Amino acid sequence: MERDVMAEAVAWAARSLPSRPSVPILAGLLIKADAKGVTMSSFDYETSAQVQVEAQVIDEGEALVSGKLLAEIARSLPNRPVDFTSDATRVELVCGSARFTLQLLPVSEYPQLPEMPTAAGVVDSDDFARAINQVVVAAGRDELLPVFTGVRLEIDNDVISLLATDRYRMALKELTWTPASSSAEGAALVPARVLSEAARSMSSGEQITVALSNAEAGEGLIGLEGSGSGGVRQLTTRLLGGEFPKVRHLMDIHPTVTVRCKTEEIIASVKRVSLVAERNSPLRMLIGDEQIALEAASGDQAQASEAVPAQVENVAGGELALTAAGFNPHYLADALNTIDSPYVHFSFTAAGKPCLVRGLDEIDGDPKGDYRHVIMLMRLPN
Template sequence: MKFRVERDVLADAVAWAARSLPVRPSVPVLAGLLIDASDEGLVLSTFDYETSARATLTAQVSDEGRALVSGRLLADICRSLPNKPVEMVLDGSRVSLTCGSARFSLQTMPVEDYPSLPDMPAATGTVASDVFAHAVAQAVTAAGRDDMLPVLTGVRIEIDGSTISLLATDRFRLSHRELDWSPRSPDESAAALVPARVLGDTAKSLTAGGEVTIALATTGSGEGIIGFEGQAPGGTRRTTTRLLDGEFPKVRSLFPAEHQTTALVDKAALIESVKRVALVAERNTAVQLAFSDGVLTLDAGSGDEAQASESIEATVTGEDITTGFNPQFLLDGLSAIDQPVVELAFTQASKPVVLSGSVADGERDTSFRYLLMPRRLLS
């Protein structure tokens, strides 16, 4: 194996493929990055039996061949190389890497022990890469992080014709994001539960190209695979991940059809106010929000402890209401909303609030909604 490649193209591809390497691999070869040089160019791949990453790039290949080297070490080396062409040669059981006057010699691992990567399913459709990355970033705000409840660490992707819905919940909050896309067939319909961390990382890493291809293969019993493919400098990026097993809770019905009280508040002012008032909130206690004539009053702290209070303008419609929320969960939801004005919609104080962006004339933007359970207030 022998090839020459541009430093920036190689460093970008290696960093991309190595980001999904396991921290503590079950077998040593899974810490490796597979380099496959052929007439068609270079393919760099990683796989941990759950998630695979595969980057193709153009290179001047003199001798075909394959080598397996430590992925993290190669990524660190490529990141620090001078801006000159890189030459890599497989010599016996070692790979030598030369860039300018810098030379490295890396030990290889047995290629024959490396698992073969899963095939990419047939394409289901395409979506604009920047829109998809932003939508996923909004949706994953509510995804669970408790591995004891694996179903809640996923994002449910529901495909219905030309609309994709992303749903995530950790039992205390729920996010719902809808976006348009171009399905392969107009009556495309499917659902999948994708690990939130993998989905978030992948969507963010595929924004270099104009669009992302989504490929979904489900057997109906949860045993399935989803793939994402996008363009990047020097070639394509492709990743697949196994779907999560289990039944995602039926959460759409939690969004109420009507509301008793709605409030329109400047998002930036509310975020700053919550941050200030929450400084005195003990761990796991709520920040109180009291809505009345044109004013939202925030309070935190109780009894003999430190206390804080602040009032900001709000356009309140309906009955006065006082409720309380986990301040960090509230900030997460507010930060995920794009519009400068947010709408908080309530049915009653003990029921969840629905946060959404407000567009012109007080109309709510329904493409992203964030539902948050209230916290019991300390009297």
């Protein structure tokens, strides 16, 4: 095999290896050589990863070795072709003058890898990766509340929706795809970390295949197949159980005040002002007639403020219905960094109520409807 191809394949497959395997055999990386090339696989009973790469195969066979150790060796090899050979007890790896011998693990004890489910359709890889990155920021990270660590994937004919929430913010992205059936529909709750991995490592090809089985039962499997550096990659993972909260209605916000400003300007301002934000204290947005001002403080030790030009519309009429809003600075920064438009549109109703964030292509245009990000506002001290 080519050294770079081998190193990339090993690194990607080994990334899914459990750090503390429940069974020692799960620390192994399965290497299979056949007429199609070489396939490297990992599996922890929940998530499987397979990558198939080109190789000159002299004898077909398979071997199971320590995945973490092989990944470390692969990173250190010189830029020369890599030869694998094995006998009944060990694998020998030769790259230039470097030679390594690894003990074989018993292939017979390794669990059978899950089959890819039936393909539900294909989606543009760049669009899918961008959608995942926009949504996973709102997924929870508390493993004690697993339903919030997932992304709800909904299929409605030629539209895929991705929805995530950690109870304090929500993100919804809708994109078109090519379904395998003209009447495709279904829903699945997918671990956000698996989708993040797919977004990082499967977008070098034109399309990603999405495959689902038993999604409605909550005990099914999702499979993702796409191209990465060096070869074709497949991920499968069990779907999360539990009922995802009904949060779509929270995105139907009828604002009393709207704010529009340049995305890059407010991102830079939030980054600067947040430097002095005290832990668990809000970043305050003061809303004026033609600008907003961001303020934060860390007790009496440090304060910061900065004004940003903005278009402010008082939808309710009369006096300005909302003059100040409190954001979690990290949530606000996450939301703004997912906006892929030159302008950003804030929709406010009242203090302490949800705020809707969307993108704008033009300052006087209509907000985009395919991506919506909602942040629960923090109560401001009097």
